[in-house]
Amino acid sequence: MNSMTHEFAPAGELPEDRPVNLSRRDVLGAALGALVLGVALPGADAKAQNTAAAAKSAPRVSAFLEIRTDSTALLRSPFVEGGQGVATAMAQIVGEELDMDPARFTVECAPPGADYQVVGGRRFTGGSFSVRSSYDTMRRVGASARQMLLQAAASRLKVPVASLTTEPGRVRHAATGRTLDYGALAADAAALSVPENVTLRADKDFRWIGKPVARLDARDKSTGKAAYAIDMQVDGMLRAAVQHAPRLDLEPGAFANEAEVKAMPGVHSIHRLPGAVAVVADRWWHARRAVETLQVTWTDAAPGTRRAMPSDFSSEGRKAQLAAAPGPGIAAETVGDAAATLKGAAKIVTATYDAPYLAHGQLEPPSALARWNEDGTLDLWVPNQAPEMFQTLAAKAAGIPPEKVKIHSPMLGGFFGRHFIYETANPFPQAIQLSRAVGRPVKLIWSREEEFLRDALRPMGFVRFRAGLDANGLPVALEAEAVGEGPRDRWFGRKPDAADGSAVEGISGKPYAINNRRVAHVLVDDPAIIGFWRSVGHSMNDFFYETFFDEVADAGQQDPYDLRLRLLADKPRHKTLLQAVGELSGGWKRGPFTAPDGSKRARGVAMASPFGSEVATIAEVSLRGGAVTVHDVWVAIDPGRIVNPGIIEAQVNSAVALGLSSALLEEVVYAKGVPQARNFDGYPILPPDRMPRVHVRIVESGAPMGGIGEPGLPGVPPAVANAVAALTGQRIRSLPLSKMKFGAS
């Protein structure tokens, strides 16, 4: 998702925003007595027209705040909570300026609306973008609300505003000691105009921003009270399960045992859907058992069907196709003259790298609950990272105008990029069709097996590298060709003669002083449904680049940590971070060395610059029974400025786990056009006994705020691979490591 920002103005360049009082415009149909505040963004129309897929409505930065009479607050957040902690962060930011304890907030994901387009004129939860894109806006929301509450208190108490102050949740008149709770002022405040100018708190006065404020959802999530899309229930609801065509371009033909299936317990009806069959029943288990009992003849789709999956498609074949695709591709980054420098180099290092398709494996299986209402509107409860995008496509699927589709966005049981619009990877068009067919609300759940069959995958990646070394063993030129297709251009439009940033990020944009470089994208269309997977192109490209970097270091007889430091001499931010992770790990040592328990171990280092943050990572590994054990991972992360260090540490732990899972275990294998693994038995993900200790150091350099959810991931696979190479002498040029056998060491 990082790459999507290429189309947007950086958050820091958004036009100055000015809040407007929405309660007077009845935008929300808000409850009486509630202060409802949004932020309009005048002058943004022109910007919208400059974006690739400009929304028709005026893009405005917006956040809605409702202060209740009990002095709690409801915050309609532009972002969906899926574990990354954004609900808590939003409460911290608004609460800081409003002067209300974040613990008194309830945070919901806002419904679709032009008011919520806070990410460069659009809205999505992704690209590690939420806090950094909305930070200033959300502060102004809180500050404006506080100012209105002060004004209301001044009128009530008949004293000058300047004589009033606030303390968490109330206004105080210091001279008389009188106080008024926010809740008692909310109705009056709602009738006031939003101030033109507000003063924001000085950073040094922050009580909640920058502190490890407790997550708002920890207790509900520890007691089963948190409700996800899969848990939604409405009156009169039926439940549905599907059986998808094994291959993407097949359609349901004849049923061999329709009568038998219709007679199964609880079955309401059987349905043909595009590329699938469905059973609607009283209970999901009944629906599932019935649909899986149904014997379907799958027929080939008409010629020319979009996204036809070849019946002979395989992962192996795809890798061979990528390896055979000729360069030079479309340049994404050109510095100096790599070709000429390579010609004159004292030594050349070449290598090819690859990484497999990956599944998201979020633990909540996809679902969608659709309810057609008597007035012709449609309610849709659906896991999603982009309510307006889902609204648009749901309207299309339903054949009604978008404003008649009400999108509800419950918290997500993990996402990692899973819940964008991915054509056949989304269950909501099926739910809409089924609900209309049966005339009742229908909750459709995909079984884990159907999810593995239709997930939008992290694409397979393949890179050719050439590096030139000078007589001193220092790299002076680097050429890289990233071969394949990236998800950004798949879903957001391809530009002729432009490289897809999501295909090259992590190979381009590296900070090292290698002064002649050419990084290119060789586009080869991918027949699979590909998607964004936590850290997107970085999830594999930093592995390719940083592991090849160690090959280059070894070829020049340089220590890989020292060479990185040397090539970052003019990059103080990166150099500081690399030194920080070295120090955090007790001082750089590559090994191999013998640990106190007698095992032989080694360490690897890697750096990454993803999503506006900088990260340096060190991993320590040993071998046990020919398999890699990762003992410790040290991560120094510089997101510029921070909101919640506790959540940052948790997100880094999480990113380490997912990065390690991909490095050690994960691989979607296609054969005959079909993904082979259909559940976690065939697609193992990191179990608890392979989780390393994780040590985090946050470095606040003061640079513009970067992302947090994804940046911890990209450094992990290369740090581990470099450690394994140091330990075994075997180069790791392909993942996952579980494919490789290592000798006892």
Add this chain to the structure above:
Amino acid sequence: MDVIINGKTHQVQTEDDTPLLWVIRDELGMTGTKYGCGIAQCGACTVLIDGQATRSCVTPVGSVAGQAITTIEAVTDDAVGRRVVDAWVANQVPQCGYCQSGQVLAATALLKQNSKPNEQDIAAAMVNLCRCGTYNAIAAAVRQVAQG
């Protein structure tokens, strides 16, 4: 048949081989118990049956008639369960939270059977998957309860 969940007897009308998970979720409307994989790989559906952590997605409801079933909805009715939940909150364990009902119940079962588990005991009992990778926080929370 009669199914005893959280101390209450429910009369359920379903086939004996229906997984307990779907009786809890769809028949009884209690959604704290989660569906993750359906094949006893992930543990999101963990409930306690006579105190034993059990994967309800592969447990036929007919096999547990008359046994005491505890779901996450009742975890704080139990003194150990309350301490586990408090430790989960204190250690800020959940991220997406989807697996945590199962994790909390697995920890509760362990700590009710063994109030002072060592590292190996914890590793042996806490085997549910978490895609957010909260494993270190989970282990820390269990240790905190064990050290009481």
